[in-house]
Amino acid sequence: MSKNKLTFEYCDQLVKDFEKAVEHPIVGKSSVYYTGVDLGTAFVVLAVLDENYKPVAGAYRYADVVRDGMVVDYIGAINIVRELKQELEEKLGTELLYAAAAIPPGTDALDSGAVKNVVQAAGFELTNLLDESTAANGVLKMENGAVVDIGGGTTGISILKDGKVVYVADDPTGGTHFSLVISGAYKLPFADAEKYKRDPMNHKELLPVLKPVVEKISSIINRHIKDYDVKEISLVGGTCCLSGIEEIIEKKTGIYTHKPQNPMFVTPLGIALSCGQKIIE
Secondary structure: OOHHHOOOHHHHHHHHHHHHHHHOOOOOOOOOOEEEEEEOOOEEEEEEEOOOOOEEEEEEEEOOOEEOOEEOOHHHHHHHHHHHHHHHHHHHOOOOOEEEEEEOOOOHHHHHHHHHHHHHHOOOEEEEEEEHHHHHHHHHOOOOEEEEEEOOOOEEEEEEEOOEEEEEEEEOOOHHHHHHHHHHHHOOOHHHHHHHHHOHHHHHHHHHHHHHHHHHHHHHHHHHHOOOOOOEEEEEOHHHHOOOHHHHHHHHHOOEEEOOOOHHHHHHHHHHHOOOOOOOO
């Protein structure tokens, strides 16, 4: 596929609509609402869609309940999801019944039970549980290529062929490593380094400092895609908000690399799109 055809228009428009709905929830008369619950290392995000799978509301909160893709604070995760659920219910004037959730690629045997229990304990009926990169592709709609989800603790990779996932991997490198480098370089406490990293005004200054970590992520991508004919890479996950990260990855992999306008919201929206009304027991 040529670069001219790599527009990802649906993805960028959906994210834009969601950002508007976060600021100004759309109160209507939808017969049902579908929620995507994204338990990230840095943020917990809830995305709500109406019966036509259009964004109507959303909320997110910084959290330290997941590390390296695993739930480490079970009660804390439940409380945050429950509080965000109640906040959105008050804004929409209705109860949110159904939710889907996701886990890092290849970790279903390790952590799917914990994620499932968090969502259910927060008051949702769980209708789907899928891997994060596959969820993201519900928004990206890539047919052939690699979805790279760079979160706080891990980098998840899903390789797609004809729209189907043929390979998944998850490596322990992500935004936490960015923060550790910033903490060391600027002599900042870890929490302050996290805040400094999240300010877009600092990205131009930080990019050279963080380049070695981005190059390591690039080498991880290269290692996992070497046996596949990958023509395009799409970046998602909060860590990809770093300005210029896509240019370094494209240069190191030699593969066209696309980044949505707000990569942090792609996966939760994809999770919400996968939600239905068939409950997982």
